[in-house]
Amino acid sequence: MVKWLPHTNRSRWLLLAAVVVVVSAMLLFLLPQKRLPSLDSLGLELAKPVLLPAWTEGGGLPKQARSDQEGYRLVLENQQFRLWLHPKTSQIAVEELATGLRWRSNPREADLAGETVKGLLLTNLKSTFTFEYSKDGKTQREIANTMNKNLEVDYHVEEGMVQATYRFTKLGLSIAIQYALNEHGLVVRIPSDGIVESGDRKLLTLNLLPYFGAAPVTSKEGYLFVPDGPGGLIYFNKERTVTEGKRYSQPIYGFETANRITSESQRELISYPVFGLKDGEQAYAAIIDKGEMTANIKAMPSGEVSTFHSANVEFIYRQEYGQRMSRLSAPVSMIQKERIERDRVVEYRLLSGKSAGYVGMAQAYRTYLLETQQLREPLAPAKNMPLELTLLGGNARKTAFGTSFIPVTTFSQASDIAKRFIEAGAADLRVTYSGWQAKGDYQADTAFTVASELGGSSGLSKLSEAFKEMGVTAFRLEADLVSMINSRTGALARAEGIRSIDGTVYYSNMGEFVLNPVKGVRQADAWWTAMSRLGVDGIYFDQMGRRVFRDYNNDQPLEREDTAYLYAGIFNHLKSEGVNVSARRTNAYALSGVDHIVNMPMSSSHDFIMDETVPFLPMAVHGYVTYSGPPGNMRDLFEEELLKAIEYGAIPSFLLTYEAPRLLKNTPTWGVYSSEFAVWEKRVQEEMAMFAQLAPVLNQEMIDHRRISKDVYVTTYADGTEVEVDYASGTFKVRGGSVH
Numbered sequence: 207m208v209k210w211l212p213h214t215n216r217s218r219w220l221l222l223a224a225v226v227v228v229v230s231a232m233l234l235f236l237l238p239q240k241r242l243p244s245l246d247s248l249g250l251e252l253a254k255p256v257l258l259p260a261w262t263e264g265g266g267l268p269k270q271a272r273s274d275q276e277g278y279r280l281v282l283e284n285q286q287f288r289l290w291l292h293p294k295t296s297q298i299a300v301e302e303l304a305t306g307l308r309w310r311s312n313p314r315e316a317d318l319a320g321e322t323v324k325g326l327l328l329t330n331l332k333s334t335f336t337f338e339y340s341k342d343g344k345t346q347r348e349i350a351n352t353m354n355k356n357l358e359v360d361y362h363v364e365e366g367m368v369q370a371t372y373r374f375t376k377l378g379l380s381i382a383i384q385y386a387l388n389e390h391g392l393v394v395r396i397p398s399d400g401i402v403e404s405g406d407r408k409l410l411t412l413n414l415l416p417y418f419g420a421a422p423v424t425s426k427e428g429y430l431f432v433p434d435g436p437g438g439l440i441y442f443n444k445e446r447t448v449t450e451g452k453r454y455s456q457p458i459y460g461f462e463t464a465n466r467i468t469s470e471s472q473r474e475l476i477s478y479p480v481f482g483l484k485d486g487e488q489a490y491a492a493i494i495d496k497g498e499m500t501a502n503i504k505a506m507p508s509g510e511v512s513t514f515h516s517a518n519v520e521f522i523y524r525q526e527y528g529q530r531m532s533r534l535s536a537p538v539s540m541i542q543k544e545r546i547e548r549d550r551v552v553e554y555r556l557l558s559g560k561s562a563g564y565v566g567m568a569q570a571y572r573t574y575l576l577e578t579q580q581l582r583e584p585l586a587p588a589k590n591m592p593l594e595l596t597l598l599g600g601n602a603r604k605t606a607f608g609t610s611f612i613p614v615t616t617f618s619q620a621s622d623i624a625k626r627f628i629e630a631g632a633a634d635l636r637v638t639y640s641g642w643q644a645k646g647d648y649q650a651d652t653a654f655t656v657a658s659e660l661g662g663s664s665g666l667s668k669l670s671e672a673f674k675e676m677g678v679t680a681f682r683l684e685a686d687l688v689s690m691i692n693s694r695t696g697a698l699a700r701a702e703g704i705r706s707i708d709g710t711v712y713y714s715n716m717g718e719f720v721l722n723p724v725k726g727v728r729q730a731d732a733w734w735t736a737m738s739r740l741g742v743d744g745i746y747f748d749q750m751g752r753r754v755f756r757d758y759n760n761d762q763p764l765e766r767e768d769t770a771y772l773y774a775g776i777f778n779h780l781k782s783e784g785v786n787v788s789a790r791r792t793n794a795y796a797l798s799g800v801d802h803i804v805n806m807p808m809s810s811s812h813d814f815i816m817d818e819t820v821p822f823l824p825m826a827v828h829g830y831v832t833y834s835g836p837p838g839n840m841r842d843l844f845e846e847e848l849l850k851a852i853e854y855g856a857i858p859s860f861l862l863t864y865e866a867p868r869l870l871k872n873t874p875t876w877g878v879y880s881s882e883f884a885v886w887e888k889r890v891q892e893e894m895a896m897f898a899q900l901a902p903v904l905n906q907e908m909i910d911h912r913r914i915s916k917d918v919y920v921t922t923y924a925d926g927t928e929v930e931v932d933y934a935s936g937t938f939k940v941r942g943g944s945v946h
Contacts (some may be wrong), residue, residue: 264360378405
């Protein structure tokens with residue numbers, strides 16, 4: 207029988223309980239807290255960007271400059287190239303001295319004779335840039351270009367550079383564009399200090415050299431290259447219907463997280479800032495050196511906005527966002543007030559002859575990555591092909607009383623799995639253990655807590671020792687310090703979550719918030735300290751390295767460049783301390799800090815505009831960092847994706863559990879349908895034997911890739927080894943080279 211306390215006694219008990227809660231909270235607050243490492247101690251102190259200088263006065267073009275028959279004047283020259291500029295139109299042309307080929311900023315007047323577009327679209331074809339602007343406080347976008355009637359252009363040549371300053375008098379806008387030559391071709395700069403807004407018009411976006419090297423509709427031997435997945439080609443000689451979609455426009459490194467008006471598309475995200483164009487015996491690879499964090503890559507086949515095939519970069523200077531005026535109202539479109547003050551620099555690496563194609567473009571990009579130290583030392587020669595094995599520990603399930611952890615691979619079982627593979631011949635086994643946190647994906651703080659159901663910290667330490675005794679090459683723990691589950695109080699989200707562009711704490715559609723990257727990298731280093739004490743020798747980042755975003759927190763606002771700097775910085779810091787670092791779908795800026803890229807895309811977007819997928823990114827990085835595609839047990843088209851991994855130089859990888867993955871039903875784990883070790887053990891061993899033939903080329907650069915028939919592709923490595931993949935027969939051959 208239930209007995210109720212008298213009202214007075216209940217009140218006393220409630221008062222006592224309240225006192226206990228308050229005292230407990232005070233004690234927790236007063237207890238010494240573990241201090242996180244400072245940014246300075248990690249070598250990651252944030253600093254304001256150093257901006258390029260811009261000349262405020264024009265000195266004019268050299269009076270004795272040589273002119274050609276079209277009225278272009280020679281303004282710059284080095285041992286490989288000449289830069290010509292037309293004073294009246296400000297159009298440019300880059301001449302390659304060895305071949306006499308010219309790359310033009312705009313189509314020739316003769317090529318425009320058959321153009322059908324009129325008005326603004328026609329003048330865009332003649333302009334060196336176009337831009338969008340709006341009146342202060344308004345959202346209506348207007349477009350202008352360098353054929354504007356109310357335009358004054360001044361030129362200044364100095365220190366191997368020519369600057370064209372465009373003054374749009376009626377708009378109260380002034381924009382400076384700088385050109386220079388280097389050993390590879392053309393460098394174009396838009397210095398932030400060269401943009402002046404003296405009226406009520408505000409710059410929103412700028413399309414730089416939208417028709418550089420544009421190919422007319424009559425060009426049949428060529429294509430546009432876009433950084434879609436590993437690389438995508440859009441062929442000139444293909445007819446497209448309106449329903450197929452005829453243009454490509456995607457933000458580099460994904461849409462802005464903190465901008466609530468945008469959402470991710472279903473395309474493969476851009477992970478490297480390169481685009482290109484091939485037209486017959488000439489081509490270029492355009493590499494965005496500065497300003498890529500707020501930029502879109504665009505590609506327009508003939509028939510979309512003109513009769514020309516073209517590709518270019520669009521720089522964003524102000525974001526558009528949605529702001530709610532009340533909880534019940536729909537978001538209202540707004541324009542960011544302050545301009546993003548960052549320099550924008552694009553380098554056009556000009557190619558001709560045998561180099562004029564996606565292979566030459568990839569090699570040019572690899573050279574750039576080495577010059578900028580985004581790629582470092584080549585890999586050491588390998589005796590054995592590595593096997594990347596991810597073991598999923600488990601996840602949590604919500605219950606009436608909180609959460610319950612569901613284990614599917616305990617630490618003891620993980621040891622058994624590794625032992626079986628090593629006994630089967632895996633001489634270079636690399637293990638990543640995920641799903642180890644006590645509350646699984648429902649972890650609402652940044653505490654380092656190992657699930658007791660898996661064996662706890664002591665079990666993890668024993669696993670580390672066992673792996674060392676077996677000869678496991680690398681043992682990593684997963685660290686995800688980007689997306690966080692919100693607690694009931696929301697305290698961490700309010701204190702450490704990034705702010706949206708409208709000033710509120712950002713939450714995803716799944717109710718997650720994003721941890722401030724300053725806190726994230728400091729916490730990552732603290733986590734590594736805890737991991738290393740348990741004998742772990744590596745760390746795997748699921749989202750750091752592939753996500754960039756702004757934080758609009760007024761106390762410490764961060765640009766996308768800051769987020770990228772912090773994430774790449776913690777990778778480099780850890781790697782310098784001997785930590786084995788892997789990351790999922792790593793963006794280009796973080797390449798220097800990773801040993802292995804997980805789940806590198808092996809195909810471009812499955813839409814109609816992409817005509818062919820090519821291994822551009824694999825060609826650029828192979829021999830300097832290892833990478834794997836989707837885990838073998840999670841392939842959609844099993845045999846085809848296996849052959850693609852072989853063609854693209856990936857290493858084998860699998861994601862396994864000891865128990866059946868159905869035990870994880872009703873947990874946040876999704877997409878893992880078949881992972882049971884007993885089911886996949888034999889198949890993993892078979893793929894180990896298949897990939898073993900590729901071990902001798904693991905440390906070599908890819909020097910060629912070609913299609914020799916509809917279903918047969920050949921990849922060539924530096925020592926002459928050829929890997930031929932036949933998708934029709936489902937087979938591959940390895941031949942030639944110094945070993946085979």
